[in-house]
Amino acid sequence: MKCRRCEKPAAIKMPRHNSAFCDLCFRDYLHKQVMKAISDQRMFEDGQPILVAVSGGKDSLVLWDILIKRGYPTVGLHLNLGIGEYSRISQAHVEKFARSRDLELIVQSYQDDYGLGVVDIAKETARPPCSACGTMKRHHFNRIAMEKGFAVVATGHNLDDEAARLLGNLLNWQIPYLKKQMPVLSDEGGKWARKVKPLYRLPEREIAAYAVLNQIDYIIEECPMSKGAKTFLYKEMLNRLEENSPGSKLQFYLGFLKERPSAFPQQIEAETQRCASCGQPCGGDLCGYCRLIQRVGAS
Numbered sequence: 001m002k003c004r005r006c007e008k009p010a011a012i013k014m015p016r017h018n019s020a021f022c023d024l025c026f027r028d029y030l031h032k033q034v035m036k037a038i039s040d041q042r043m044f045e046d047g048q049p050i051l052v053a054v055s056g057g058k059d060s061l062v063l064w065d066i067l068i069k070r071g072y073p074t075v076g077l078h079l080n081l082g083i084g085e086y087s088r089i090s091q092a093h094v095e096k097f098a099r100s101r102d103l104e105l106i107v108q109s110y111q112d113d114y115g116l117g118v119v120d121i122a123k124e125t126a127r128p129p130c131s132a133c134g135t136m137k138r139h140h141f142n143r144i145a146m147e148k149g150f151a152v153v154a155t156g157h158n159l160d161d162e163a164a165r166l167l168g169n170l171l172n173w174q175i176p177y178l179k180k181q182m183p184v185l186s187d188e189g190g191k192w193a194r195k196v197k198p199l200y201r202l203p204e205r206e207i208a209a210y211a212v213l214n215q216i217d218y219i220i221e222e223c224p225m226s227k228g229a230k231t232f233l234y235k236e237m238l239n240r241l242e243e244n245s246p247g248s249k250l251q252f253y254l255g256f257l258k259e260r261p262s263a264f265p266q267q268i269e270a271e272t273q274r275c276a277s278c279g280q281p282c283g284g285d286l287c288g289y290c291r292l293i294q295r296v297g298a299s
């Protein structure tokens, strides 16, 4: 098979475009998709410093790679969640990536901060690990961005993540959660760092291919806490749909972005209250993170 653009031997098939690309044309295509996401959603201005949340997985490392190659000023942020070997290997991948490209990286360790990893914190507070983990990550992304003066935090959420989450939210009619599904989460007029997801147009398969073609080493294993999570089932279902009718994943998510204002007009972008303890946005008196940490302290 030949590359659709330059006729060189193809490196990757693109069923959703009914074509194939060589290594260089694929790289160009992927960069353009990211640049389109950034400009369509007005994620950030040229020259604006970006804090990139890097887990050690393929998505966030590929995102960091593309942002630096496109000339954006970035600093990486890795949270060591204290999940045994999984966290040790994740951090090693992030550090290797940053070191080999001479990039600035901030590493924060839960074990150093709390004396406990995320699994112990979840156990102490009787919360499901992934839910406690999500609450803590959000808090630290916000806190570190504000402390270090970043107006934007970029995460590696991809099309599969967003489409699977959307499917789950719709299956369970969890309408209030839909506001978290946007590619840009508000900074409330500059009070907080804006959260952006520049990979929302790209499926996991293409991101993995980019990582391999660009020699980006990443942790392949999923987090051990996520075993049996419904997200995997939703992703599998969407992949079967995609196989049958290529392009349906993107159509599903982009359709949601287009129809959301009229289909769910009651959606308000931002949480308007402030946590009485840490000052971050929340729905009640205390944010989920501060309630969690108080319970750890009390137990």
Ligand code: AMP
Residues within 6 Å of the ligand: 052, 053, 054, 055, 059, 060, 077, 078, 079, 080, 081, 137, 154, 155, 156, 157, 161
């Ligand atoms: P996940 O929720 O694990 O699917 O991760 C979604 C995104 O959150 C990743 O692509 C990263 O941008 C960010 N992220 C997840 N875990 C970490 C971590 N331990 N440190 C920094 N960023 C993370």
Ligand code: FES
Residues within 6 Å of the ligand: 081, 118, 129, 130, 133, 134, 223, 224, 225, 226
């Ligand atoms: Fe948070 Fe798995 S990454 S519990």
Ligand code: ZN
Residues within 6 Å of the ligand: 275, 276, 277, 278, 279, 280, 286, 287, 288, 289, 290, 291
């Ligand atoms: Zn708080």
